Amino acid sequence: MIPFNRPFVAPQERAYLTQAVESGHTSGDGPFTRRANTLVSELTGGLGSLLTTSCTHALEMTALLLDLEPGDEVIMPSFTFVSTANAVALRGAVPVFVDCRPDTLNLDEALVEAAVTDRTKAIMVVHYAGVACEMDTINAIAGRHGLVVIEDNAHGLGGSYRGRPLGSLGAMATQSFHVTKNVQCGEGGALVLNDAALLERAEIIREKGTNRSQFFRGMVDKYRWVDIGSSYLPSDLLAAMLTAQLEGFAGIQEQRHAVWSAYHERLAGWAGEHGVSRPTVPAECAHPAHLYYLLMPGLEHQQGLIAHLKDQGVQATFHYVPLHSAPAGERYGRAAGDGCPVTDDVSARLVRLPLFAGMADAELDRVVAAVRSYPFGS
């Protein structure tokens, strides 16, 4: 079976893990955490970065930093992972779901302003597949209404919009280093801050609401409980693994882009003949080859292609199930305007193909052949 994902092992990964174990500093914020933070800041163009235990936790930190109160609203796509919405719902605030664009599957910027109310505090964008949202328009809307923009950049490390790295386009951004991501340490994440005051407070929230980081830097003589917070910092063992991965980023990306481009070229004719859509990447966006997906002509073909590929020894999968109509989405959130018909439609048609660094040419050939042999008519 060709798996959907096969985790990449970076050249220095085992050596750094051994070093972290032998150093005795296995708790958080050790030397590898500092190295990884610097690398994440460089790749995202952020002012500062704080490693977290997951992107989910980084999103929860953004909700704390926003001081969300019950009844406050946050605009976000319905076509996203549950963590984007959970972070808001956990504060008693309301996720307001806006439909996505049919081409990039990103938050439809043309629908955002109509969803703003006097309770709206922020807009959370998700750069689906690492292809940027239309950020100039979204930032202009945020500016007009005094809203904070947060990038859920779980897919987008290394992507850019008009030459600017994803992660630097809002006040805060969240990264994921889950095993399925381009750069991974099993479970992990980061919060990227682009504002000095937010960075200072985030450091406290991440350290159980204490100024322990300032104490370690010799800035205060004892550390105390100064704000609300929780424990969001990962062990330096995970940071060691992540540092090796981040240092290997260029190599990982080269291999992933080769697979992405091969799918895109080799499936172009087949897709055109059968009414299948391939990913759209606007000219102003550079994507990081995180996902390769096909939009099949209908639900029966989504299920059909996944089953056919499984028979051919290829693991393919669907993606997000719309949040606005999910049981918890209805309980804690609401859809803006006329609902999210585009989200409903694409969610029922999308199939993701295997994509990982280290995919052998023979594996790629097999996936392409298996897709092309899907019997549309029968």
Ligand SMILES: Cc1ncc(COP(=O)(O)O)c(C=O)c1O
């Ligand atoms: C858009 C988005 N946000 C957040 C997450 C959660 O990431 P993590 O598993 O690191 O918590 C995911 C997971 O894939 C995601 O796709």
